[in-house]
Amino acid sequence: MVIDSTAGPNCGETALVIPVLWLCGPPGVGKTSVAWRIRARLRQGRVAAAYVDIDQLGMCYPERDSDRGRHRLKVRNLASVVANVAARGATCVVVSGVVDPVHRVAVPGAVVTLCRLRADRDELVRRFRTRSGPEESVAGVVADADEMDASTVADVCVDTTGQAVPEVVSAVMAAVDGWYTVTGAVSPVPVLAPADGPVLWVSGVPGVGTSMVGYTIFRRTLDAGRAVGYLDLRQIGFGASDGVDHHLRAANVAAVWRAYRDAGAEGLVIVGEISAHEAEVPYVRALPAATLTVCRLHADRADLVRRILPRGERGSWSQPGDPLLGLSAERLRQAVNRAVTDSEALERAKIGVRVDSSGRDVAETADAVLAMGAWPLLSGGSGR
Template sequence: MRSDPLPLLWLCGPSGVGKSSVGWELFARLSRSGIKTAFLDADQISLCYPLPESGTHRIRAQSLAAIWPNFREEGVRCVVLSGFVDTREEVREYTDLLPEAALTVCRLRVDPAELRERFIARGWRPDLVAEAVAEAELLDLSDFADICLDTDGRTVSEVARMVRERAGGWPPGGPAKTPTGPAETPTGPAPMPGGSASCPVAPPTSGPVPVLWLSGADAVGKSTVGYEVFTQIIRTGVRAAYVDLKQIGALRPAAADDPDGHRLKARNLAALWAGYGAAGARCLIVSGHADRDDTVRGYAELLPGAALTVCRLHAGPATLAERVARRGGGGGPAIPGDEMKGLDSGALRRVAERAAGEAAALDRVKAGDLRVETDGRSVREVAGEVRALLGDWPN
């Protein structure tokens, strides 16, 4: 493993300014140029609620530090992080735990009128627009960032280009041949060994740790239902954790022996759960693909003591086509790297056909411990049935 500092570019700014969109664009550009790059949205590594007394930034910093060695083992050349921060003291919470990071903080800003337009255009929580504008005004009084970039009237692509220019052609060194992670295996999925110094596993508990994994075909609603289950549980006062596997394994170019990223995702999941468990989380909800029994076993081996239940969501071809089209048009929650967004009708039709084929294949092999039909049902209704099938879960 390398010991030289690993470049970390942190994009911050008010809600709605475009941190995640610009971060993903940078990630995509760098990886296409041959630079092995990782992307993280800070919101996705702190979903443990009710929050521990240490607060949001402490648990995010601990999570980032826990998964950092896993990215290094995969040969990552740089990391792009998007997330809110507004003081030097908050930034220091992260840098204190990341001595091997060469951090550049870039604050994105936009005038209030355009920020309102962007925020409302997202279609998510328009009631928070006033709060976002107030955040922006306070940030404009700050001086903690290394770079401040005005994004008014600029596209995501233009802002991404300008970020790299202002950061001196970040990352330092440009394209280079990098390690591709552990040695390739001739056939089959990548090995996912047990815990190591770079992959902490969840601490022992007084009993099995309840873990619910929402799986299924593309566009079936794994993440949406998983987050709804998580929300319903924390509303009861139970401290729970949620992880979307796609959001903790964004690394490109992918390792030749691990094209789906399961090795990295499994290690990062174990590292995150170690921190969430130590913070008092009583259960874990996971969303992501689980189309093979050996894939699931690979994750389970890194979560010793877990009582794992895989719940497969199902939808028919017409429903999947409708959901794919909605995502293509920008509907649903804003997810960094949603590859359906913006596709033309022909491409969306092909995505829907593949999803329908995948759903049929999963039905044939009866994948998962539970199967829940989602056709014609709301997210809340599906989440309610999942919880009903689980009984008194997570108790």
């Protein structure tokens, strides 16, 4: 059985094939770290490689019985994202994340090389626990690993047991040598009408808490029994350029929201940075049928210092492209200064509805956002 997709941004008779390398495997095997470094190595070689974490393209709940694991939803969104990054200059895409272990992946507009990463059970469990994975999930991780070991959907398999990430990167690139040079033409994915419905953008500069506040609102909405989607702008913006490409992000938001809406979502929460230079305009244009509310979180310097300085340390999840991870104390202080300057520019521009997060924890800031009344899926207050 082939997983297909019927939604995307391009139209016409034919479109160029975009090579995609998809690294799959159980949680803790190293998919994200390896994929991110492969992209970095390709870019060092002047290959315009994009990156996508497939799990970020399926955060829409509750999932349908007809698409357990949301595999079809993720592949549909991947087809759109691949087309969008190609339109912005990418020549290939590296993907990481869980894959359907039963059905072979087919992504319209792309030729997919599927590489499975595996590790011996003891090492896999150790890695999972090291990254603070919950103990109650260990049995599920082992079951996923067993299922993938029995699967035949992957093109190649690389054993990561006893190997550091750089060694795995070299092994994968040797196993799939030349994957990013595939050429040809295929039928493109079709265009669908823009989706309507409420979209809440929790925005601001680094350190104000956009991700945690937005995710809290998303979780509260689910807990209230509503169908809702979530999207991190940074995680859908790793295209051909290292800079922030709001046009690419906006195109991906529009495509993913269309798919989530078709899957039954009543609303969408997006999180990510905004600038004072009309960064919201591409999103307004990309979402002409939706009701977009931009909520701009603000924090004073003391709070930005308190929140940004610890960001140099590795957390439980190594977020792809985290610009603060691993920075020295001096560079983190520079990041604070940039955040303060950018925040002052946003204050002058008066972009979005301002919510002050200074002195507030995540739950209190989420309460303040909901109190604006701009999120119809929850009626004000804490929603708890």
